[in-house]
Amino acid sequence: xxxxxILETKQALGELTLIAEPxxxxxxxxxxxxGEKFIRLSAVTAVDxxxxxxxxxxxxxxxxxxxxxxxxQRLRIKCRLxxxxxxxxxxxxxxxxxxxxxxxxxxxxxIRFLNHPNLTRILMPIDWVGHPLRKDYPKHGYKYGYGNE
Amino acid sequence: xxxxxxFEEHVASVAAVAxxxxxxxxxxxxxxxxxxxxxxxxxxxxxxxxxxGETIVKADLDIGFLHTGIEKExxxxxYQQVVTLTDxxxxxxxxxxxxxxxxxVEKLLQLEIPPRAQWTRVMLVELSRxxxxxxWLGTHALDIGAMTPFFYCFREREDILRIMxxxxxxxxxxxxxxxxxxxxxxxxxxxxxxxxxxRAFPAKVDEYEELLDANPIWKRxxxxxxxxxxxxxxxxxxxxxxxxxxxxxxDVRKNEPYSSYDKxxxxxxxxxxxxxxxxxxxxxxxxxxxxxxxxQALEGMPPxxxxxxxxxxxxxDREKMKTQMEALIYHFKIVTEGFRVPAGEVFQCVESPRxxxxxxxxxxxxxxxxxxxxxxxxxxxxQGLPKMLEGGLIADSIAALGSMDFVLGDTDR
Numbered sequence: 001x002x003x004x005x006i007l008e009t010k011q012a013l014g015e016l017t018l019i020a021e022p023x024x025x026x027x028x029x030x031x032x033x034x035g036e037k038f039i040r041l042s043a044v045t046a047v048d049x050x051x052x053x054x055x056x057x058x059x060x061x062x063x064x065x066x067x068x069x070x071x072x073q074r075l076r077i078k079c080r081l082x083x084x085x086x087x088x089x090x091x092x093x094x095x096x097x098x099x100x101x102x103x104x105x106x107x108x109x110x111i112r113f114l115n116h117p118n119l120t121r122i123l124m125p126i127d128w129v130g131h132p133l134r135k136d137y138p139k140h141g142y143k144y145g146y147g148n149e
Numbered sequence: 150x151x152x153x154x155x156f157e158e159h160v161a162s163v164a165a166v167a168x169x170x171x172x173x174x175x176x177x178x179x180x181x182x183x184x185x186x187x188x189x190x191x192x193x194x195x196x197x198x199x200x201x202g203e204t205i206v207k208a209d210l211d212i213g214f215l216h217t218g219i220e221k222e223x224x225x226x227x228y229q230q231v232v233t234l235t236d237x238x239x240x241x242x243x244x245x246x247x248x249x250x251x252x253x254v255e256k257l258l259q260l261e262i263p264p265r266a267q268w269t270r271v272m273l274v275e276l277s278r279x280x281x282x283x284x285w286l287g288t289h290a291l292d293i294g295a296m297t298p299f300f301y302c303f304r305e306r307e308d309i310l311r312i313m314x315x316x317x318x319x320x321x322x323x324x325x326x327x328x329x330x331x332x333x334x335x336x337x338x339x340x341x342x343x344x345x346x347x348r349a350f351p352a353k354v355d356e357y358e359e360l361l362d363a364n365p366i367w368k369r370x371x372x373x374x375x376x377x378x379x380x381x382x383x384x385x386x387x388x389x390x391x392x393x394x395x396x397x398x399x400d401v402r403k404n405e406p407y408s409s410y411d412k413x414x415x416x417x418x419x420x421x422x423x424x425x426x427x428x429x430x431x432x433x434x435x436x437x438x439x440x441x442x443x444x445q446a447l448e449g450m451p452p453x454x455x456x457x458x459x460x461x462x463x464x465x466d467r468e469k470m471k472t473q474m475e476a477l478i479y480h481f482k483i484v485t486e487g488f489r490v491p492a493g494e495v496f497q498c499v500e501s502p503r504x505x506x507x508x509x510x511x512x513x514x515x516x517x518x519x520x521x522x523x524x525x526x527x528x529x530x531x532q533g534l535p536k537m538l539e540g541g542l543i544a545d546s547i548a549a550l551g552s553m554d555f556v557l558g559d560t561d562r
Contacts, residue, residue, distance in 0.1 A: 013256055013495055040383055042498075043524035047511055065496055065507065065524065069383075069397075072404050076496060097386030100532050108220075123213040123561055132221055139225055 003031050015076060022062070022079040022088045029064070029077075029094045038066040038075060041091070044101035046109045050083065050135040059083030060111055064091070081111060090116040108133035178206065181543070185214050189292045189547045192557030194531075196538075196546075203542050208535040215561040223521040227487030228254055229328055231518060236322040238523060239559035241281040244274045245501035247326035250521075252407055253497035253508040254328045257490050260459055264451040266330040267409040272343070272446035273316065273325065274408075274499075275439040279350070280309040281502035282432045282439075286357060289429075289551035293370045298360050305353050308346050315342055329463035330456030340447060347443050354436050361429075371426040375549030377537045379423070385536065386529035389504025390435065391553065394420045394427035401500040408499075413442050425552040432554075435502075462488045487516030501526055503554055527559035 001009075005024035010017040020028050032038045042065040050059055058080035066075040079088060090113035091098045102113040103122040110131035113119055121128060130137050179200045185193040193214035199207040219238060223231045235246040248270055255262060287302035310320040315336050317325040325332050361367045377387070379395040392399045398417040402410045418434035420427040456463045464483055465476035482488075492514040498507045504526030511520040530553055537549045 012493060013259075015494075015496060017494075041386060042496075042505065042507055043509070043522065043529075045509060045522040045524075047520045063509065063522075065509065069399060069404075074405075074496065074498075076494075095386070096384050097529065097532055100528065101386075121213075123216040125213070132218060137221075139221060 001032070001036060003028050015074065017076045017078060020077050020079050022081055025077070025079055026089045026091055026094065029091045032066060032075070032077075033094055036068065037070045038068045038073075040067040040069065041065070041095040041097050041101075042067045042074070044091075044098055044105060046105045046111055046133075048109060048133065048135045060086050060109060062088055062105065062111060085112070086110070087112040087114055089114050090119075092116055107131070110134065177201075183546075185211075190550060191288065191555065194555075194557055194560075196534075198538070198543065198546070200543060203544070205538050205541055205543055205546060208538040208546075210531060210534060212531065212557070212560050215557045217562065219562045220521055220523065223518055225517065227516050228490060228518060229483070229487065231521065232327055233322070233324045235523075236324050237558065238525060238562055239501065239503070239506075239527070239556050240321060241284055241556055242277055242501045242503065242559075243321065243323060244270075244277040244326060245499055245506055246523075247324060248274055248408065249497055249499040249501075249506045249508045250510070251326050251328050252499065253495050253510040254490060254518075255457075256495045256497060257493050257510060257512055258328070258459070258462060260329055260457050260462065262330060262408075262457050263453045263455065264409065265453045266455045266457070268446050268450055269331060269335055269455065270326055270408050271410060271413065272443050272450075273313070273323075275442045275446070276309050276312060276343075278439045278502045279436050279443075280306045282436050283309075285432065285502075285551075285554045286429075289548075289554070290361065290367070292547050292551045293367065295361065295364065295367060298357055301353070301357060301360070305346075305350065312339070312342050312346060315339060327463075329459055330454075334455055340450075343443065343447055347440055347447065350440050351437060354433060354440075358433060368426065370545075370548055371424065371429060371552075372422075373424050373426075374541065374545045375425045375428075375537045375552050376423055377533055381536050382533055385533045387504070387533040388529060389500070389502070389526055389554075390418075390428055390431045391504070391530060391533070393418060394431045395423040396421045401498045401505055405498065407497075413445050415439075415442050425548050428552045428554075489514060489516050490518075496524075498524075503527055503556065503559065504530055523562055525559045525562060527555035527557070528562075531555055531560055 005021045005028040006018050007021055008019040045063050047061045060081040062079045064077040090102055100122060102116055105111050106119055107121040107124050108131055130142060181198045181200055183198055184190040184195040195211040197209040198205050219234050222234055232247055235250045236243040238246050283302040283306045287299035290298040313323050314320050317323040379397060382392050396419055398419050400417040403417050415438045418431045418438060420430045460479045465480050469476040470480050490512040492512050494511045496507055496509045498505050506526060507524030509522040510518055513519040538546050
């Protein structure tokens, strides 16, 4: 696999991980799908590294899990995004199935996917405040507080 | 903050977008709200159907009614406590979820699981696959109008639930597969109970097929209904029996064997009828294959311990705890502060009755998972539903919905 967007390749616990440049994610995914036969997008999710990496400008990691049926192989792509207004290009143009997964990441982490056909909340109510899976979001939400008030 | 649109407002907005009829003879579009309390949506799924007469022009799905924040909850629990949450994700295939989570954490810990535990896991997961398919068959047939199979299916499902209760003390939320092995020693006499069930079961599958296959109404309602092309399915993230009914043998059990599935002899059921009927055939065949696997596990069950030899991770036996100081200390430490998992990340997949489950577990070296993401089959499969419904008749939507066999708890988590 050779693409200018790949910054680093890691192999750990038998799983291959590519660290990629977020601005070129669509071209990388297009290359992996058409050139390397990763025709399935298994899942898209994110990890919030708050507060450890909040200062380094890489608070969020968007994680793509790809699957190639032909090569019987799985692949993980990770893109690091800053904490302030995180945004990345949508890969719905490559796999239509990315639609809901990206909406879920937007809903849970507040990461915007540019050029997404319908970037709205999917699991939480439309009028919900905050993004629940961020690490600075309290487990019981903002509405109810327990204990020390 | 934007207020959520009321249903009336949504209808008004859809009506505003929809093109006005050009002539009195042009078809008028109508928006129909189905769910979230519709009995045939198998849970709380809301579908906004745009109709032209009886034909569905557009289907919009609205999910999230059963969202319980399980992924957030996982981050606040010890690794061993998360197992009980994974039960509640997909309540018809709880053991598949237990297994997937346990395998992911074991991969991070690099634990070796004894063969007896692996084989028992396979046996129980296959039994729960049969139970899940039985619920599917019963309710799906009921939706289409055949009432009798429901009673037959639930009769056999009850037998499986009794076996589950025998093993774990629970009928549905078993939490029997734990990190490092099984929760309890398999009970005395389990061979008899499982053997009795599995010898009788293949004949029962014939019985269901007799009830349905000879029924012209069943065939008319299922054949040629709910088509979606294989390319669309792979692009949209559909997995499981849906894909196999289109002829692609995509099965994690065969492609990436886990928990010693490679030691079992079974076939991946496929069909070349990409419709509701084909999916029914695939699931019937899968029940037979699962029964084969259970029989093999029953006959070839290896002896040995049912838990890994890892005192820092696996709770000690009750007897040892009362007689050995170390066991007591380990027990206290695991219960009060959990066990530490080396930093790393892992994406583990297993084949659930509905398709591919994937658990992405990220560890930061502490005793609580840093992030658990569940790639659930129902979430992926539901994305293909609009494609299946559009262009079909509204009466067929129930058959198409049922053939997908989704669980809304699995979708919304």
